[in-house]
């Protein structure tokens with residue numbers, strides 16, 4: 081006798097199948113995580129541009145576009161930012 085029965089072969093086959101499915105699952109998770117990482121910078125750019133566009137306001141005195149937050153005066157007395 082070799083000490084290998086049909087039930088033992090079934091268990092070995094089940095373990096190999098389990099490892100195979102685990103390997104496939106991990107590959108899919110890695111692929112999905114890469115897709116998410118690749119998509120993040122592209123998704124972030126329009127939002128950032130939109131925020132920047134909203135924050136820009138025009139000075140009615142000097143006709144210059146300045147950031148609404150932290151806007152500093154251009155130096156003229158009538159400038160609303162100061």
Ligand SMILES: [Zn+2]
Pocket residue numbers: 139140141142143144153154155156159160161
């Ligand atoms: Zn100004």
